[in-house]
């Protein structure tokens with residue numbers, strides 16, 4: 001256990017030396033933060049002894065919580081056997097081979113090949129490399145533009161942040177010039193008075209317009225998350241994906257799905273593309289593949305792309321020192337084993353997700369709640385001052401920040417994105433834990449309403 005003195009020292013060292021991701025660095029160096037010391041089941045503990053219910057599954061990755069001994073042991077055992085070897089130069093390792101075939105078994109049938117990376121960002125970089133290689137082998141190197149969406153999140157390397165559509169990131173990172181962004185299907189914030197289904201079709205058709213204006217012969221692919229996660233758990237109107245599917249079929253472009261959050265059961269199917277009946281050519285995964293216990297990502301490569309790459313006898317000049325790292329792959333194998341053995345995806349879809357969504361819907365009538373939307377074990381609660389006009393409670397998302405702080409202080413780890421409260425709890429929560437999550441969130445909403453004088 002950390003003592004109070006240890007805690008103070010840790011805080012001081014943290015502020016002095018540790019640059020945190022997606023953090024106001026100046027403010028953090030003055031105020032510091034919370035030091036997480038240990039975790040158990042679906043609870044995290046900080047160095048002050050506070051216990052928090054983890055409504056975010058870490059960062060959308062610890063879908064099976066923090067106490068999966070079989071994954072921890074698999075990592076340790078693998079380290080004893082072979083702590084590292086690379087997959088360059090005609091070598092492979094047992095864990096990487098086994099994970100590759102286990103992934104092929106759980107992903108849609110068009111996927112029979114995988115390329116491993118250490119993160120989702122690198123996997124999306126890999127997508128760009130694969131697309132460029134694919135079209136150049138096909139003799140169409142000019143087909144090199146990629147269409148993505150505003151407010152998408154595809155990671156934080158230069159390529160991944162360019163693929164993403166986060167304006168704050170674009171302001172700080174000069175991006176690639178061959179990526180084009182169309183609007184996102186975010187009816188609540190951007191749909192105005194338009195009928196949501198008509199809006200969904202209209203926004204989807206921006207893809208068709210973009211292909212037409214850029215030229216079909218120039219466009220390589222469309223990339224999207226089935227449900228935008230970091231952007232605010234943006235669940236498209238039902239009309240959106242069928243229209244995108246029609247456009248992808250009609251035009252000669254590839255569909256890349258970024259399943260880094262949606263994959264491995266989050267939306268109620270193994271993969272978000274199955275929830276929406278889509279057939280991607282490439283599929284990015286990371287996060288929950290190892291239950292967050294080891295850094296690992298990758299791209300599932302569909303037969304159409306793999307066939308072309310395999311038909312070419314020159315080197316695919318791309319790879320990472322830790323591609324297929326044995327310890328990370330061992331964690332992946334153990335995670336997939338658990339998911340299958342305990343039927344976690346199926347059980348969640350049948351039992352926990354409907355319960356979670358029904359409990360969250362009880363917040364719909366709260367005076368500052370404009371919408372509760374969810375899918376599987378993903379949800380967002382939009383905060384408003386006026387339900388009908390959807391006007392916001394306070395500028396700069398301050399109300400949601402306030403609400404998030406109240407929830408955190410009460411022992412619930414949830415996130416704020418824009419004016420929405422976001423939650424993605426572990427798939428192994430029990431009903432009591434879901435009840436507690438909703439109760440704590442409701443209390444934070446009450447305090448927020450009070451703070452802004454809404455009754």
Ligand SMILES: *Cc1c(COP(=O)(O)O)cnc(C)c1O
Nearest residue numbers: 119120121153154155260261286
């Ligand atoms: C988190 C995330 C990424 C980036 O993954 P990292 O492992 O952080 O690089 C990419 N895409 C989506 C949809 C994500 O949520």
